[in-house]
Amino acid sequence: MDDKIKTCLCEHCEFRDIVFASLGEHDIRELCDHKVERPFSKGDVISRQGDPITHFKYLKSGLVKLYRVTEDGEQQIITITRPFEFISTMSVFGGDNYKYSVAALEDSVVCSVKIDFIKELFLNNSRFALNLFARVSKISEKIIGQTLDIRQKNLAGRVAYVLLYLMRDIFKSRIFDIPVSRKEIADFIGMSTANVIRTLSDFKRDGIIRTTGKTIEIVDVDKLDIISKRG
């Protein structure tokens, strides 16, 4: 490797626009030196509930689930998100340990920077601090809103809500491969696996969705919207 030719990739990372927009050339260069880019395969755990928080991690590509494990060993999925919508932990400088686990639902790439370096940036660059704060706040609010949305709905409404969420926010397409098992959907919306499947079968029978293997097509978005709202 020739160090002289090596250009800093962070300079042109799309992430720069989001959180690091306010960093000058010098800081970006330094960020690059501190960061480690690491691939994760589908199913890999990216960070684990209870572990000490040493790094600031952000998702560069892929798809992850944020979840926690309850006392009786069940998973409770908090949210499913794409890059830019996941930044290591909500309380970046709040607590010392992860409150939740994160695992890859698709092959993913995560960038990781020592938390101390981010803290330094935060203290020295007020624009950066403001951006980061706004972003983390928005993520928290999205999670809270989603959880409350789900809570007030009945089974059919919840399943419809998840399908619409995957369609609109995650895949931006009416046809996509479901990235989670039925059990994971159940863990997300807080229902039993059997009833999630039953509801999906109902949707299929009514011509609202169509499935072949892992692939799903949302046929009747309007009807799904009605079910989601009415639930």
Next chain:
Amino acid sequence: MDDKIKTCLCEHCEFRDIVFASLGEHDIRELCDHKVERPFSKGDVISRQGDPITHFKYLKSGLVKLYRVTEDGEQQIITITRPFEFISTMSVFGGDNYKYSVAALEDSVVCSVKIDFIKELFLNNSRFALNLFARVSKISEKIIGQTLDIRQKNLAGRVAYVLLYLMRDIFKSRIFDIPVSRKEIADFIGMSTANVIRTLSDFKRDGIIRTTGKTIEIVDVDKLDIISKRG
């Protein structure tokens, strides 16, 4: 009023230790000039979902509920909190409008500062920024954790959880006056009013709690803990 004698009360406010610890004499003085202290009676709405966010508000004394109104006009209570645990909105600089409403459950005092002034402080005082960020993060995490806790429990478990929360976190006493109606408890844990009452009656019959009017005494904390955990 004699302006010369008027000392700045913010200097000795307990809140200073929490969010404003990092402010010097000058900033504190200025904060004082900008802030408005205002009492709210039980039942008053402090800030309303959808309204533009113009001020940074924090609870100085009293008790509030954070809630949102669903499409069919029902209230969904997000959390109930004491001073220091409520700071206007989670996304202080995130969005332009309140995502949730806040109302006083007891007579309360709220301090209010123009959001622009806080933003200025945030940009000019990095210690303040860090403190504020950590605090807001912690509040968000508490809310998310609470919502997830409640979600995995059954009716009895939820009611037990709320009683323990009021006892431990809000009143710090086994005897207290319930600050919310049965309907509000129901809106908090996402159950019907009738069933909340039924469960409370069960607890009473089993000698777990004792009530006279609005006053409640938690008699058997251990049993309540078991019910809450098993739920």
Next chain:
DNA sequence: CGCGGCTTTGATGTTCATCAAGTAAAGTGG
């Protein structure tokens, strides 16, 4: 080909919401 995991469907029982009716408590106006 056969094993193990995920999925699907049906039958059954539990939990919880809803409805209804009655009681207590808390305002409200004369």
Next chain:
DNA sequence: CCACTTTACTTGATGAACATCAAAGCCGCG
């Protein structure tokens, strides 16, 4: 201060929604 009105609380009965259990089908993988 009392009758009146309204709101909150309480309890029982009923039915709907959902979990659980069980058995069978499917599918990928060694």
